[in-house]
Amino acid sequence: MKRVKITAVRQTVYRDLMAQYENPIEHACDMQVGQTWVSVDGCRPEGLCESAWESMCEFVQALARGEGNFYNGWMRNPMSAMISCNDGFRPMSFYLEAMAE
Numbered sequence: 001m002k003r004v005k006i007t008a009v010r011q012t013v014y015r016d017l018m019a020q021y022e023n024p025i026e027h028a029c030d031m032q033v034g035q036t037w038v039s040v041d042g043c044r045p046e047g048l049c050e051s052a053w054e055s056m057c058e059f060v061q062a063l064a065r066g067e068g069n070f071y072n073g074w075m076r077n078p079m080s081a082m083i084s085c086n087d088g089f090r091p092m093s094f095y096l097e098a099m100a101e
Contacts, residue, residue, distance in 0.1 A: 007094060009082075
């Protein structure tokens with residue numbers, strides 16, 4: 001199995017939706033753009049949000065098995081994927097890439 005690097009690359013915040021629908025929450029998301037993690041053997045790295053992991057785990061595990069080319073050429077690097085977490089108020093986008101051995 002390969003190691004997969006996970007990088008938080010962008011977060012979008014929908015303040016209007018938060019004001020309309022969300023109960024006030026402190027520390028709803030503690031991840032920061034630029035933060036990185038490494039998945040070993042397709043496992044969730046320590047410190048990575050569990051909800052974000054649920055959104056990306058199938059892609060990370062496939063990359064760890066050496067699979068790629070998702071959706072027939074979606075990514076320039078076939079051994080990568082761009083995945084967003086499922087937070088509807090402040091989704092974070094993550095770049096996943098298989099690491100060289």
